[in-house]
Amino acid sequence: MKFSISTLPFINNEVSEGLFQNLKEEGISSIELFSQKPHCDILQIRHQKILEFAEKTLGITINSIHLPIYFNRSKELQDRKKISLCISDNNIRLNSLREIERHIEAAGSLGIPIVVMHSGIENDTESEINYLIESLIYLNEIARRNEVMIAIENHTTKFVTIKLLIELISKVDSDLLGICLDIGHSNIFSNYISDLNEARRYLFSLHLHDNNGEEDEHLMPFEGSIDFDYIIGFLRTSKFQGVVTLELNGENITDNTEFKKFLKKAASYLTNFENPKITYNIMEPT
Numbered sequence: 642m643k644f645s646i647s648t649l650p651f652i653n654n655e656v657s658e659g660l661f662q663n664l665k666e667e668g669i670s671s672i673e674l675f676s677q678k679p680h681c682d683i684l685q686i687r688h689q690k691i692l693e694f695a696e697k698t699l700g701i702t703i704n705s706i707h708l709p710i711y712f713n714r715s716k717e718l719q720d721r722k723k724i725s726l727c728i729s730d731n732n733i734r735l736n737s738l739r740e741i742e743r744h745i746e747a748a749g750s751l752g753i754p755i756v757v758m759h760s761g762i763e764n765d766t767e768s769e770i771n772y773l774i775e776s777l778i779y780l781n782e783i784a785r786r787n788e789v790m791i792a793i794e795n796h797t798t799k800f801v802t803i804k805l806l807i808e809l810i811s812k813v814d815s816d817l818l819g820i821c822l823d824i825g826h827s828n829i830f831s832n833y834i835s836d837l838n839e840a841r842r843y844l845f846s847l848h849l850h851d852n853n854g855e856e857d858e859h860l861m862p863f864e865g866s867i868d869f870d871y872i873i874g875f876l877r878t879s880k881f882q883g884v885v886t887l888e889l890n891g892e893n894i895t896d897n898t899e900f901k902k903f904l905k906k907a908a909s910y911l912t913n914f915e916n917p918k919i920t921y922n923i924m925e926p927t
Contacts, residue, residue, distance in 0.1 A: 642882060643704045644886075645671040649888050651680070651891055667907075669904065669908050673705045678714060706748050709724055710759055724740060725737050727776065728769075729772070753789070756789055758791055758794065762805075777793075781818060795831075821845060821846035824848065829854060844883055848886050850887065850890070891903065
């Protein structure tokens with residue numbers, strides 16, 4: 642297994658050499674890059690140079706990329722335009738397809754093996770499913786040419802179930818298409834224990850964060866209702882070989898002191914994931 646932290650907590654700030662230096666100083670050496678403008682755009686040469694610095698100078702590994710959710714993440718929610726592979730609007734769908742295609746190509750050129758993707762499903766209509774399958778068939782060929790795997794996430798809607806994701810994978814019939822199981826989303830919309838067992842054959846990636854079963858809070862482990870000792874047990878006994886990513890909420894990071902405390906706590910959890918002799922319930926992060 643590979644253990645990472647997502648750059649989601651820092652999404653309100655543009656990636657920089659300083660961010661990666663801080664990660665490295667706290668012992669965090671692998672990430673899932675959230676490639677969402679303006680936080681990060683892996684198609685932009687300036688950002689590519691920052692990522693090259695992180696990898697080659699600091700030794701930070703980019704295990705996966707979270708593909709963008711919006712064409713551009715404006716400050717005001719109503720101004721954001723969602724990327725969707727299954728919307729009936731041909732113009733938006735084709736532009737979305739091209740945006741994701743370019744990201745897959747960029748991931749391939751940077752040697753990043755996995756891209757995590759939201760399906761775009763909003764209403765669970767037949768037309769959405771059909772458009773999505775068409776898009777996935779096309780993107781599967783792009784992924785194959787670039788030696789990249791696509792992990793579809795069970796994102797924040799009750800319609801994107803593990804059963805649906807498995808059906809999509811079966812219809813595309815590709816070993817490059819799998820699942821990113823978000824434990825926090827499962828805790829809200831289904832059951833994370835049954836989802837883990839149902840998805841295990843197709844798992845490329847896991848997103849870990851906590852909540853109280855009602856809102857997508859992206860809390861640290863053991864701050865909500867998810868049994869993380871069970872999660873650790875699953876990882877140790879399932880022979881999972883994919884990427885495990887802490888995908889946390891950074892809204893409470895208000896200054897540099899809070900930033901350092903956040904990184905230290907996240908790093909301690911990553912360390913305990915990798916140490917089979919320690920479980921969360923006997924360890925108190927500093």
